[in-house]
Amino acid sequence: MPKPVNTSAPRREEPPAAATGPVDKALAVLDALVQPDAPHRLADLAARTGLPKPTVHRLLHTFAEAGYAVPGPGGNYQAGPRLLGLAATALAASRELRLARPVLDDLRLRTGHLAHFSVRDGTAAVHVTQSEPSSTYRMPLTAGGEVPLYCSAVGWAMLSALPSPAAAELLGGEPLPARTPRTMRDPGAVLAALPAVRERGYAVDDEYAEQDVRAIAAPVLGPGDRVAGAVGIVGLTFTLDEESVAVLGPMVRAAAGTVSAALRGGAGALGIVRGQE
Amino acid sequence: MPKPVNTSAPRREEPPAAATGPVDKALAVLDALVQPDAPHRLADLAARTGLPKPTVHRLLHTFAEAGYAVPGPGGNYQAGPRLLGLAATALAASRELRLARPVLDDLRLRTGHLAHFSVRDGTAAVHVTQSEPSSTYRMPLTAGGEVPLYCSAVGWAMLSALPSPAAAELLGGEPLPARTPRTMRDPGAVLAALPAVRERGYAVDDEYAEQDVRAIAAPVLGPGDRVAGAVGIVGLTFTLDEESVAVLGPMVRAAAGTVSAALRGGAGALGIVRGQE
DNA sequence: TCGTCCGTTCCGGGAGCCGGAACGATGATG
DNA sequence: CATCATCGTTCCGGCTCCCGGAACGGACGA
Numbered sequence A, B: 001m002p003k004p005v006n007t008s009a010p011r012r013e014e015p016p017a018a019a020t021g022p023v024d025k026a027l028a029v030l031d032a033l034v035q036p037d038a039p040h041r042l043a044d045l046a047a048r049t050g051l052p053k054p055t056v057h058r059l060l061h062t063f064a065e066a067g068y069a070v071p072g073p074g075g076n077y078q079a080g081p082r083l084l085g086l087a088a089t090a091l092a093a094s095r096e097l098r099l100a101r102p103v104l105d106d107l108r109l110r111t112g113h114l115a116h117f118s119v120r121d122g123t124a125a126v127h128v129t130q131s132e133p134s135s136t137y138r139m140p141l142t143a144g145g146e147v148p149l150y151c152s153a154v155g156w157a158m159l160s161a162l163p164s165p166a167a168a169e170l171l172g173g174e175p176l177p178a179r180t181p182r183t184m185r186d187p188g189a190v191l192a193a194l195p196a197v198r199e200r201g202y203a204v205d206d207e208y209a210e211q212d213v214r215a216i217a218a219p220v221l222g223p224g225d226r227v228a229g230a231v232g233i234v235g236l237t238f239t240l241d242e243e244s245v246a247v248l249g250p251m252v253r254a255a256a257g258t259v260s261a262a263l264r265g266g267a268g269a270l271g272i273v274r275g276q277e
Numbered sequence C: 001t002c003g004t005c006c007g008t009t010c011c012g013g014g015a016g017c018c019g020g021a022a023c024g025a026t027g028a029t030g
Numbered sequence D: 001c002a003t004c005a006t007c008g009t010t011c012c013g014g015c016t017c018c019c020g021g022a023a024c025g026g027a028c029g030a
Helices: A022-033 A042-049 A053-066 A081-093 A095-111 A153-160 A164-171 A187-200 A242-265 A267-272 B022-033 B042-049 B053-066 B081-093 B095-111 B153-160 B164-171 B187-200 B242-265 B267-272
Strands: A069-071 A077-079 A114-121 A124-131 A146-148 A203-206 A213-221 A227-236 B069-071 B077-079 B114-121 B124-131 B146-148 B203-206 B213-221 B227-236
Touching: A022 A042, A022 A053, A022 A077, A022 B022, A022 B053, A022 B081, A042 A053, A053 A069, A053 A077, A053 B022, A077 A081, A081 A095, A081 B022, A081 B081, A081 B114, A081 B124, A095 A114, A095 A124, A095 A227, A095 A242, A114 A153, A114 B081, A124 A153, A124 B081, A146 A153, A153 A164, A153 A187, A153 A203, A153 A213, A153 A227, A164 A187, A213 A242, A227 A242, B022 B042, B022 B053, B022 B077, B042 B053, B053 B069, B053 B077, B077 B081, B081 B095, B095 B114, B095 B124, B095 B227, B095 B242, B114 B153, B124 B153, B146 B153, B153 B164, B153 B187, B153 B203, B153 B213, B153 B227, B164 B187, B213 B242, B227 B242
Parallel strands: none
Antiparallel strands: A069 A077, A114 A124, A114 A227, A124 A146, A203 A213, A213 A227, B069 B077, B114 B124, B114 B227, B124 B146, B203 B213, B213 B227
16 A cells, blocks of 8 residues: 555545536446556545545445446455446447457557557547557557647647647647647647648657657548547657658558548448558 | 335336436446447437436437547437547456456467457356457457357356356256257256366367357466456367367466466566466 | 544435426438 | 328426435454
């Protein structure tokens, strides 16, 4: 037990917007339950969600009864079989994911870098699936993780595929928090960089979000040019170095193009997915 | 547990276990929402869950507002970014899954068959993750899918790792429905077959659940010999033929053993997971 | 032994869930 | 073109049952 932090902070602000209905509360607890960082005891979940203890207790009971949560040793709850089944089903049923998977594997094999597919959730990008090299010393990206749009390759890729006003609205007017010394903090500057991304067909994150991490991404478009997500690769700067960007960029763009085409092409396109241009 | 008896029983039995509270209903709708078979319009979801239309409508609205569902064309709802993120997180955070993944890949490569990991949910096994060969003509197994314990290799594997009384209780006393001509329908017969499975270390499903499909599986044990799930391979009978079982069986058993050892060995074991015996 | 923290239970009040019924839009049908 | 079936949506009164502060007992740790 690292640190029983003193609860002397009455000025604790709720992380998410207040969960009003019982359903929102349930979702909040479920969300907290699957977070990878340790323990999920009743008190922890209550603290993380900002909900009163009895409420979380009742919800956990409901979940446990339905098989969505399972009480472990030491009062530690974890995801139950139903939740895992639900998760597996959700990921398997998503059309974009089914189509993206083989392309990601191919992209990873040819570039040697971790390849991933992300979708937009508000002003953030969530990494929904990935194909990782056999030996990743330090994982610069975790499945289910989030990154703000303004400082990530996948974010820029998706923004570039949106109409300018929509992108501007997502970026907002305020200066953005710096994540590294290289982060671009001015929404206007990001917006101004998008046309170049649009032209090139891929975006590059040059340590904008995290030190020593470089990324390349390209948008995936569904029917009607709807932005379905983005395909990208991530690596440490000394592996994914500056000059390889010129050769890897088009590969990422091609991969995203393949997924887009398959997405538009209807179900029959599954068999003819190929890696080359 | 003194169960408070319903004061006025309205003599009403729903096909699925009655969803009483708002949370159960929400879970039911979420579950219906991720089912792969098409369309997820309001009326479809209402029919599948057995809930009244306005209720489903309200829930979908709540989900949509929170990003867990997204209204598509033609009133078709699908999983939203939050739900996909939750799913990805849940699968990535599960310790057994993280450990099983590389072992499954290795097992698939060495056997050439679809390898999967399943956990128990009541009297069924749900397939939580899998590693599939590049070309599977017809997928005999889908992620998130379920199979009864009594007629599947993973089911037998998990049953064999349970104390006999527990296994007997899960099998029940009634004759079981036949899925193929070869299905073993007698709970007693299944129970009697378990010691042999225990001895061999792996179970074989010889077209018990589906025609032309054979499967091999072995149990995965966590700390304290708790049954964490099962590792298995599946294939069509003419590919996964009878004589190869003798050589593939031990491979499956070894793979399950590797996962079990890693599961027990603590977090540090991640780096030394190996495929060979 | 005492103090602390956690999980659990209780219970009265009232917020807000519930779902039958009705309405307008849409597309199929003759 | 007229008709009907079906679907999504809205409304609203009733009353379920959700809510969470408070209290209790047990498990550690000091």
